[in-house]
Amino acid sequence: MVEINGSRLDARLDQFAAIGATPKGGVNRQALTEGDRQARRLLTKLALARGFDVFQDQVANLFIRRRGRYDDLPPLMMGSHLDSQPTGGRFDGALGTLSAFEVLESLEDAGVETERPIVLVSWTNEEGCRFAPGCMGSMAFSNGTIPNEWYDKRATDGASFASELKSTIESLPEARVKALAFPISAYVEVHIEQGPSLEAEGIPVGVVTGIQGTRWLQIAVKGQTAHAGTTGLAYRRDPLWALTSALSQLYQNIMPPDPDARFTVGRISASPGSVNAIPDEVTCTVDIRHPKLERLDEIEKEVISAINCAADRQHCAVDISRTFDMPPCTFDQNLQEVIIAAAGQLDLEWKAMLSGAFHDALFVNRVAPASMIFVPCHKGLSHNEAEYVEPLNALAGCQLLAKAATMMATG
Ligand code: GLV
Ligand code: MN
Ligand code: MN
Ligand code: MN
Numbered sequence: 565m566v567e568i569n570g571s572r573l574d575a576r577l578d579q580f581a582a583i584g585a586t587p588k589g590g591v592n593r594q595a596l597t598e599g600d601r602q603a604r605r606l607l608t609k610l611a612l613a614r615g616f617d618v619f620q621d622q623v624a625n626l627f628i629r630r631r632g633r634y635d636d637l638p639p640l641m642m643g644s645h646l647d648s649q650p651t652g653g654r655f656d657g658a659l660g661t662l663s664a665f666e667v668l669e670s671l672e673d674a675g676v677e678t679e680r681p682i683v684l685v686s687w688t689n690e691e692g693c694r695f696a697p698g699c700m701g702s703m704a705f706s707n708g709t710i711p712n713e714w715y716d717k718r719a720t721d722g723a724s725f726a727s728e729l730k731s732t733i734e735s736l737p738e739a740r741v742k743a744l745a746f747p748i749s750a751y752v753e754v755h756i757e758q759g760p761s762l763e764a765e766g767i768p769v770g771v772v773t774g775i776q777g778t779r780w781l782q783i784a785v786k787g788q789t790a791h792a793g794t795t796g797l798a799y800r801r802d803p804l805w806a807l808t809s810a811l812s813q814l815y816q817n818i819m820p821p822d823p824d825a826r827f828t829v830g831r832i833s834a835s836p837g838s839v840n841a842i843p844d845e846v847t848c849t850v851d852i853r854h855p856k857l858e859r860l861d862e863i864e865k866e867v868i869s870a871i872n873c874a875a876d877r878q879h880c881a882v883d884i885s886r887t888f889d890m891p892p893c894t895f896d897q898n899l900q901e902v903i904i905a906a907a908g909q910l911d912l913e914w915k916a917m918l919s920g921a922f923h924d925a926l927f928v929n930r931v932a933p934a935s936m937i938f939v940p941c942h943k944g945l946s947h948n949e950a951e952y953v954e955p956l957n958a959l960a961g962c963q964l965l966a967k968a969a970t971m972m973a974t975g
Contacts, residue, residue, distance in 0.1 A: 566670045566966045570959040573666045577958070580606065580646070580662060581654035590949025591654050595647035595689035595700075596624070596719075596728035601735040603646040603658075607686060608738055610665065614672055620739045623710050624732045625701040627739075628684040630668050632973065637680035638747040640973040641932075642667065642965060644755060645690035645701075645924065652691070653756075653951020655941065655958075660754040661686045663962040667969055678973035680749060687924045688732075694719045695728075696780060697888035702924035706931045708745040720831075750899055750972055751925060751934040754961045756953055758921045760944025768960040770917040770938030771903050774895050775926045776824075777860045780888035781850040783807070783871060787880040789836060789844035801879045803846045804834050810874035811848075817870075818852075818863055825863060826853035826920070849887075855918060857891050893926045896933030899972075903935060906967035912960055921946070937964050 583606065584591045584599030593599035604626050611618050617629040629639065644660025664684040671678065687705075692698025695717050704710045717725040733741060757763075762770055787801035811829060818827040828851040834843035850867055854860045868884055875882045900916070907914040917938065925934045939961035942952040 566667070566674050566676055566970055568666060568670050568959060568963045568966055569673075570955060570962075572669070573662060573958060573962055574955050576662045576665065577654065577658060580658050584648065586651060586949055588651075588949040589654070590951065591648045591652050592650050593646065593648040593652070594650060594694040595691060596694070596725070596732045600647050601732050604686065604732070604736055607646070607661070607665065608736055612738060614669060616668060618739045619742050620733060620736060621705070621742055621744045622733075623701050623704040623744065624688045624729055625705060626686040626736070628665070628668065630671065630678075630682050632678045632681035634679050635681055638749045639681040639683040640969060641683045641685055641748045641751045641928070642753065642969055643685035643687065644753050645687045647689055647691050649691055649693055649947045651949050653946055653948055655756045655951055655953045656758065656946055657690060657755075659756055659939070659953060659958060659961070663754040663958070663965050666962050667966045670966060671970070676970065678970065680973045682969060682973050683748070690924055692780075692888060694721070695725050696782075698922060699890070699924050699927055702927035705745050706927040710744065748932045750896070750932055751928040752899070752903070752965060752968055752972075753923060753925045753934075753936045754965050755923060755936055755938055756941040756946060756951070757917075757938040757944070758941060758946035761917065762915070762938060762940035763942065763944065765915070767913050767915050768940065768957055769907060769912055769914045769964055771900050771907070771914050772895060772919050772925075772936035772938055773900065773916050775890075775893050775919040775922055776853050776855040777857055777892040778888060778890040778922045779852045779860050779864055779886065781852075781864070781867065782847070782885050782887050783850060784845060784847045784883040785871065785875050785880050786845045786883070787842065787878060790842045792840040792842060795842060800842060802842050803875070803878065803880045804843050806874040806878040806880045807846045807848060807871065810870040814867055814870050817866065822859070824855055825859065826851070827863065853920065855892050860891075890922050890926060893929050895925070895929055895935040899933040899935040902971055903937060903964065903968045906964055906971055910963055910967055912964060937961050937968070
């Protein structure tokens, strides 16, 4: 029997939350920043102290490997991510990564020899807020290649992806760089639910059946900058007027009639950004989510058409590009059954649920059976510094991971 050490898990969560800590109790540890590197260095140090093997790949995915009796078998993989939102919570990503580390340590403490090796992974840039798209690490791992255009990307803060990636890899000289992608037997990820249902229903764990689809658009509407006071209606080419009128129509038309749809504009800016000048260009992001692929297509078309129509009325030009496309996925049924059986052995109440957030498990699911374990988060709040997970719930998720992982790595 593998005993999970709940107070060690809590202490580790505190230790990592101190890296990039924000005044309101959250974290800002965006992908490939110094904070992200510091978290990787800490995890590496802890892993080496336990005698685990540590390595990384060319997209800076970080791996910690514990040997198995038949060490050539494809490993079981578990993990999550250590990067965060700019005003992120301390559990999104860290909980899954540190739960996986706690499982490795507990196996080690108990002297359990699994048949296959177990590899913890901390994926690069799950969030996608500094460099789009999200899930870069798991996408590259499952495609076996890093798209060339990623190297030309610029962060929202102006930094270059190529140089940030290089510096991140070089900041971990203890972790040798191996070729991208290797076979694995299965992948399990613990994560906070990031929504309210488990807490509201008083259920300690969710067994995740799949993930709804996500599509991101980058939109620019271009007009002409001109004097705010002297430019009459007939002379204005106002891109902000165009964009805001299209957006208010889209807010009305997308979510209220379709309870499964999500439509979010999280970033918007106007240039030159002067109080008394009509902007010449406005840009915004659009995040669309839906469990059905055909609805994602329809909503995307509706967004493009509304922006184009409103821009025409203002004699403005439009430039729209898709920056992320993640079709919905269904997780492996057998793996879900292993997790359910493990929950039964632990006497843990569980429920099956679809993930509203995207996760690296979606990409891994393309190359190996993947699934996830959700734990309740307080008031469903996530991508928020106030994000909170009760220690008892974190412990239950980790115990379930340990049980399922032991079954999979031994069976
Ligand atoms: C992941 O962070 C998401 O936005 O779903
Ligand atoms: Mn996450
Ligand atoms: Mn997140
Ligand atoms: Mn996420």
